[in-house]
Amino acid sequence: MKAVVWEGINRVKVERVPDPEILQPTDAIVRVTATAICGSDLHLLDGYVPSMAHGDILGHEFMGEVVEVGSAVRKIKKGDRVIVPFPISCGKCWYCQRGQTSLCDNSNPNAKLAEALWGYSPAGIYGYSHITGGYAGGQAQFARTVFADDNLYKVPDGLTDDQVLFLTDVLPTGYMAAENCNIEQGDVVAVFGCGPVGQFAIRSAFLLGAGRVIAIDRFPERLDLARGAGAETINYEEEEVFERLKAMTGGRGPDSVMDAVGLEAHGTGVGGMADAVKQTTRVLETERPHALRSAIMACRKGGTVSVPGVYGGLGDKIPLGAFMNKGLTLKTGQTHVHRYLDVLTRHIERGEIDPTVIITHRLSLDEAPHAYKIFKHKHEHCIKCVLDPWADPKDHDPVKAGDIRANSAD
Amino acid sequence: MPDQPLSPQNASPVERAVMGGLGAGMIAVSLRRPGPAGLMFAATGALLLAGASMGRSVGARMVGIRRTPDDGIAVEKAVTIGLPPEDLYAFWRNFGNLPRFMNHLESVKVQSDGTRSHWVAKAPAGTHVQWDAEITEDQPGRRIAWRSVEGTPVPNEGHVDFRAAPTGRGTEVHVSLKYRPPGGSMGAAVARMLGEEPGVQIAEDLRRLKRLLEVGEEPTTEGQSSGRRNALKKAEAKMFDNGRTA
Ligand SMILES: [Zn+2]
Numbered sequence: 330m331k332a333v334v335w336e337g338i339n340r341v342k343v344e345r346v347p348d349p350e351i352l353q354p355t356d357a358i359v360r361v362t363a364t365a366i367c368g369s370d371l372h373l374l375d376g377y378v379p380s381m382a383h384g385d386i387l388g389h390e391f392m393g394e395v396v397e398v399g400s401a402v403r404k405i406k407k408g409d410r411v412i413v414p415f416p417i418s419c420g421k422c423w424y425c426q427r428g429q430t431s432l433c434d435n436s437n438p439n440a441k442l443a444e445a446l447w448g449y450s451p452a453g454i455y456g457y458s459h460i461t462g463g464y465a466g467g468q469a470q471f472a473r474t475v476f477a478d479d480n481l482y483k484v485p486d487g488l489t490d491d492q493v494l495f496l497t498d499v500l501p502t503g504y505m506a507a508e509n510c511n512i513e514q515g516d517v518v519a520v521f522g523c524g525p526v527g528q529f530a531i532r533s534a535f536l537l538g539a540g541r542v543i544a545i546d547r548f549p550e551r552l553d554l555a556r557g558a559g560a561e562t563i564n565y566e567e568e569e570v571f572e573r574l575k576a577m578t579g580g581r582g583p584d585s586v587m588d589a590v591g592l593e594a595h596g597t598g599v600g601g602m603a604d605a606v607k608q609t610t611r612v613l614e615t616e617r618p619h620a621l622r623s624a625i626m627a628c629r630k631g632g633t634v635s636v637p638g639v640y641g642g643l644g645d646k647i648p649l650g651a652f653m654n655k656g657l658t659l660k661t662g663q664t665h666v667h668r669y670l671d672v673l674t675r676h677i678e679r680g681e682i683d684p685t686v687i688i689t690h691r692l693s694l695d696e697a698p699h700a701y702k703i704f705k706h707k708h709e710h711c712i713k714c715v716l717d718p719w720a721d722p723k724d725h726d727p728v729k730a731g732d733i734r735a736n737s738a739d
Numbered sequence: 740m741p742d743q744p745l746s747p748q749n750a751s752p753v754e755r756a757v758m759g760g761l762g763a764g765m766i767a768v769s770l771r772r773p774g775p776a777g778l779m780f781a782a783t784g785a786l787l788l789a790g791a792s793m794g795r796s797v798g799a800r801m802v803g804i805r806r807t808p809d810d811g812i813a814v815e816k817a818v819t820i821g822l823p824p825e826d827l828y829a830f831w832r833n834f835g836n837l838p839r840f841m842n843h844l845e846s847v848k849v850q851s852d853g854t855r856s857h858w859v860a861k862a863p864a865g866t867h868v869q870w871d872a873e874i875t876e877d878q879p880g881r882r883i884a885w886r887s888v889e890g891t892p893v894p895n896e897g898h899v900d901f902r903a904a905p906t907g908r909g910t911e912v913h914v915s916l917k918y919r920p921p922g923g924s925m926g927a928a929v930a931r932m933l934g935e936e937p938g939v940q941i942a943e944d945l946r947r948l949k950r951l952l953e954v955g956e957e958p959t960t961e962g963q964s965s966g967r968r969n970a971l972k973k974a975e976a977k978m979f980d981n982g983r984t985a
């Protein structure tokens with residue numbers, strides 16, 4: 330089969346690899362019908378998440394049709410159309426039973442490695458470095474999925490791949506980020522970063538009762554999309570964000586602030602430059618926590634900072650003084666995807682949230698290296714790339730920003 | 740509080756002599772070498788010398804070896820498993836189950852008297868170690884203690900406690916073990932680096948026990964497809980994926 334393979338820092342390739350096989354009785358093989366590139370794939374691409382190895386198959390946002398199940402799989406059947414949540418839940422441990430599936434005790438085969446870096450091990454994740462298990466990812470024609478009964482989610486009939494694909498990650502991630510803001514009716518919420526997660530965070534904040542959402546980014550197309558959801562926007566290249574936020578909130582500051590950017594923030598000024606230099610060593614500092622610093626500074630006293638953005642190791646100069654003296658609450662975490670699937674599916678069915686709005690590019694799997702490039706550099710106004718593992722690149726007509734809405738209407 | 744008395748000194752007398760000699764030697768070398776290299780030698784030498792005089796082995800400290808006052812190595816590990824203490828006790832008390840999650844054990848056979856057992860373990864380089872052990876304490880649902888009998892190559896004793904975990908989390912399994920490896924704590928430190936030291940083994944064994952009892956199997960990525968073709972690239976990935984080996 331064809332698969333997108335990590336071949337070193339900034340090098341991805343599409344290669345022929347062996348088809349996956351059932352390795353354990355609870356496995357299922359999925360024929361991937363749609364997969365996407367996530368912002369956190371860029372941290373892997375750039376080598377800032379340690380323990381990537383040459384030849385790793387990437388991808389943790391994928392869905393498809395079950396073509397084979399192991400002998401112990403009961404609920405999932407051959408032919409089921411499923412999405413595959415990115416964190417792997419064993420379904421049995423204390424965390425999984427409480428719905429905190431991204432903290433699963435049992436699904437990471439390399440728990441020892443994670444414990445060395447983070448103290449305790451979170452769940453295994455598909456296509457997401459060896460610290461989180463070294464599982465082969467889903468940017469491929471087929472994928473082996475594990476603990477199938479506890480993880481695979483059957484998609485209701487009548488919903489298209491585009492409508493449900495982002496249930497695997499970015500949609501519930503934005504939703505959980507908003508939920509973590511402890512929004513009270515009418516609250517003002519600020520969101521740093523208007524990529525896919527930020528877009529869903531904005532929409533979820535409104536669903537959860539926010540009165541106003543202020544979205545911060547520098548790319549006009551992302552800010553447009555945020556405004557389309559009802560957000561007010563700040564372009565941080567044109568305005569001083571902190572002062573602007575204060576002015577927009579009567580000097581109080583937003584009630585909660587989300588960092589939907591993570592470890593490769595585009596910092597400005599001397600601080601941003603220092604982060605960038607230190608980060609290239611991958612030792613002195615593994616993160617550029619510019620958005621997190623800004624979120625902590627901007628949040629009102631007693632407010633909540635919610636961090637859906639991905640961090641991997643150590644960040645410098647987090648303003649702990651501001652954090653402590655303002656009495657802030659910090660909420661973080663990889664998404665407990667499973668717990669949000671029913672509620673979000675209903676929102677989609679009722680038309681209260683439209684996941685397809687973020688799709689700007691649809692490419693064949695063979696075009697993945699190009700897709701990574703335009704997504705990373707935001708070329709061609711790229712917000713989100715969906716890859717079709719079965720499209721022939723020759724007769725495939727890549728969809729560009731602008732005409733996507735017309736195409737997705739049919 | 741630890742389950743066993745520990746010695747503040749974690750280096751054996753032989754080790755202290757070796758460290759002290761090495762440290763003094765490095766300082767001597769540093770005196771004849773100006774510049775950064777000399778400084779490095781001096782610093783390392785001073786560290787070794789200080790360690791020797793305090794009876795604290797730098798290497799052993801780095802890998803977390805703990806010594807008991809009577810020159811044994813102490814290991815304590817714990818895990819919380821989502822089953823009642825009675826179930827865990829019953830599973831463990833049936834010693835034949837132990838090799839199911841203790842990878843280094845080949846077999847444990849309980850003798851007809853019920854308190855004696857024969858243990859066969861895998862040792863480095865494909866060899867085996869065997870010994871007989873006797874149960875010294877048996878409290879159903881709470882504790883099992885055992886000790887190797889006279890004439891064992893690696894004398895060891897230990898106990899496992901099963902304590903109800905708070906708020907319905909199941910059972911805390913506490914394992915406490917004391918053993919005397921050939922070569923003292925230096926031997927244990929070297930063994931630990933090679934992944935054969937009991938402290939590391941027991942932590943991994945307890946994780947396997949949890950997975951076996953909670954899920955019924957351990958997750959694995961062994962045999963999955965990848966874009967790795969040559970042996971070097973495969974070895975690179977294997978270096979990370981060490982959860983199941985050792
Ligand atoms: Zn993601």
Ligand SMILES: [Zn+2]
Binds near residue numbers: 418423424425426
């Ligand atoms: Zn679990």
